[in-house]
Amino acid sequence: MRATGNTDLRAFVAVAEQGNFSKAAEQLGLSPSSLSQIIRTFEERLGVRLIHRTTRSVSLTEAGERLLLRIRPALAELDAALSDVGHFRDRPAGIVRVRCLRHAFRIYVAPILVAFHTAYPDIKLDILVDDAIVDLVAGGFDVGFTLGEVLEKDMVGVKLGGEMRQIAVASPDYIARHGRPETPKDLHSHKCIRWRWSGRVTPYNWEFFKDGAWFEVEVDGPLILSEQTMTIDAAVQGMGIAFWIEQELKPLIDQGKLVSLLEEYSAPFPGFYICYPQQRQMAPALRAFIDFVKASAAER
Structure with a gap:
């Protein structure tokens, strides 16, 4: 016997609950004759009469009452499941996997976490904060924060x-x-x-600018660290010269704890970007996160 369709079951439940073909047909958006044919075909397929019909009333047979008792909870559960899935369309939900450079996290992500969760309580952010430059797609990430100079084409x-x-x-x-x-x-x-990029063997060479061109200087010293903020702490303690983003250093310079050097050789470069793979249809949760970050950045 062919599997019973969802339409057959819903038509049967509507007739059973309304006790009237005309009212049930109106509820389902069908004509009474079409609904009657659906029920008749359904009964023929099952080989069992489910509904007693007279010119004045409709009632269930014993088989019909037993079927209604069994399928009504199942249909209710099905409706609840479909409604739950619909939340992904109507209300963004799910996991967004984020790869973020440390400095970008401090500027663009950390300040919005509470506000984003309040606006989208059904979205879970899975964030890896790391200074390594990686392939987002190969790493299984939905979105990343990176510098413009290393943005993948x-x-x-x-x-x-x-x-x-x-x-x-x-x-x-x-x-x-x-x-x-x-x-x-x-x-x-x-x-x-010195500072070493995550995943790199050799420390980062310091980059300067002169006469329209960038050039690198391979410096040396008593300390190599994997965390940039630690190099700044060491510089404040008088251990040596450090090299980092001016925005991060400005408060310490203003406080007199650090002195800027070689500024005439320091030129601007592209800042941070939020990036993601090109795709025809973006998940609502990902779109909500990207739009929230963009709006927050525009307000800064």
């Missing part, structure tokens, strides 16, 4: 803020003991606090 990138620049800094105590470098080459005779 096949990604959709939305600029979040203005340009940034990196500067060298040292404590007043270090400068009093060792002097100031006047050019980037002078860094070879200074103690530099």
Whole structure:
């Protein structure tokens, strides 16, 4: 026997509950004759009469009463399941997997977490904060925050803020003991606090700008760290010269804990972007997160 369709069952329940073909047909958006034919075909397929029909009334047979008792809870559960799935369309829900550089997390993500959760309580953010440059798709991420200079060509990138620049800094105590470098080459005779990109073997070479071109300086010093903020802490303590984003260093410079160096060799470069793979239809949860980040960044 062919499996019974959802339409057959709903037609039967409507007739049983209304006790009238005309009212049931109106509820289902059908003509009474079409509904009658659906029920008749349903009974023929089952080989059992489900409904007694007279010119004045409709009643269930014993088989019909037993069927109604069994399928009414099942249909209610089915409706609840479909309604739950519909929330993904009407109200964004699900998991958004995010890859975020540490500095971008502090600027663009950390400040919005509470507000985003309040606006979208059914969205769960799974965030990996790491300074490694990785393939988002291969890593299973939905969206990432990265620098414009390393934005992958096949990604959709939305600029979040203005340009940034990196500067060298040292404590007043270090400068009093060792002097100031006047050019980037002078860094070879200074103690530099180096940083290693996550996943890289060698430390990051410091980048400077002169005469319209960028160039790198391979510095040396007593300390190599995997966390940029730690290099700044070490510089404040007078251990050597550090190199990082000016926006992060400005409060310490304003407080007199650090002194900026070689600024004439420090040029701006593209700032942070939120990026994601190009796709025909974006999940509502992902779209909600991206739009929220963009709106927050625009207000800054």
